[in-house]
Amino acid sequence: MIELKTPQEIKEMRAAGKFVGEILKELKSMTKVGTNLLEIDDFVRRRIEERKGAESCYVDYAPDFGTGPFAHYICTSVNDAVLHGVPYDYNLKDGDLISLDLAVSVDGWVGDSAISFVVGEDPDPEDLRLIKCTEEALAAAIDVARAGNRLGDISSTIGDVARSYGYPINLEFGGHGVGHIMHGDPHVPNDGRAHHGYRLRPGLVIAIEPWFLKSTDEIFQDPKDGWTLRAQDGSRGAHSEHTIAITDGDPIILTARN
Incomplete structure (x- = not known):
């Protein structure tokens, strides 16, 4: 069921969005060549434990698209992993493309928000192009997330940006409603038909999350951890996400990182 928030409830949601944005900004600054994925996870754990009223949305989360409860505080997806990456004992190497997805x-x-970036001094231009595509798709989708437009306007905008870059689009996972729970209605696909679907209303809070793989739209679940989603052809992926609120005017980016 789609729930609309009151202006007061949206105001109350700002604290979570700001906290998530702050952590991701800190992580992007501190994540370098040699950083271990478990260090990233532990940093998030400590930040959550230090914050009064904060709880992880990931620890013990057990939806039907994962295998057993998730046991970490952040998703760390590296190179051919694009979503739901489980942190493990791995030191990042020069040129690694990492996506960090955090919900608190x-x-x-x-x-709920996500960022992608490359560590090291000599990033592959193709990786930067892929990341730029997700960021541009996210910005363009937020721009059309206005009362009176349709959910399909958001989805088609994301798809149009991906096609302009020449990237394939997977529709299995996308954006979603956000509120007292991390994943709610409506589902926000990364492609769709403009002027179709649910009419956007003030009070709707959603996560918009374009993610693309360089050369495929096929993914598989890593059997080693039962969670990490990887490109079927081994190509790299990138992921950008913000939680936003629809208002009578401009949309509010609740997870802004500036």
């Missing part, structure tokens, strides 16, 4: 509840309200 603060005082009962959730913020």
Whole structure:
């Protein structure tokens, strides 16, 4: 069921969004060549434990698209992994493309966001192009996330940007409603038909999350951890996400990182 938030509830959601944005900004600054994925996970754990009213949305999360409860505080997807990456004992290498996806509840309200970047001094231009595509798709989708437009306008905007770059689009996973829970209605696909679907209304809070793989739309679940989603052809992936609120005017980016 789609739930609309009151202006007061959206105001209350800002704390979670700001907290998630702050952590991701800190992680991007501190994540270098040699950083271990478990260090990233532990940093997030400590930040959550230090924050009054904060709880991880990931620890013990057990949806039907994973195998057993998730046991970590952040998703760390590296290179051919694009979603739901489980942190493990791996030191990042020069040129690795990493996506960090974080959802935290603060005082009962959730913020959900993701970033992708390359570590090291000599990133592959193709990796930077892929990341740029997800960021441009996210910005363009947020721009059309206005009362009176349709959910399909968001989805088609994301798809149009991906096609302009020549990247294939997977529709199995996408954006979603956000509120007291991390994954709610409506589902926000990364492609669709403009002027179709649910009419956007003030009070709707959603996560928009374009993610693309360089040369395929086929993914598989890594059997080693039962969670990490990887490109079927081994190509690299990138992922950008913000939680936003629809208003009577401009959309509010609750997870802004500036």
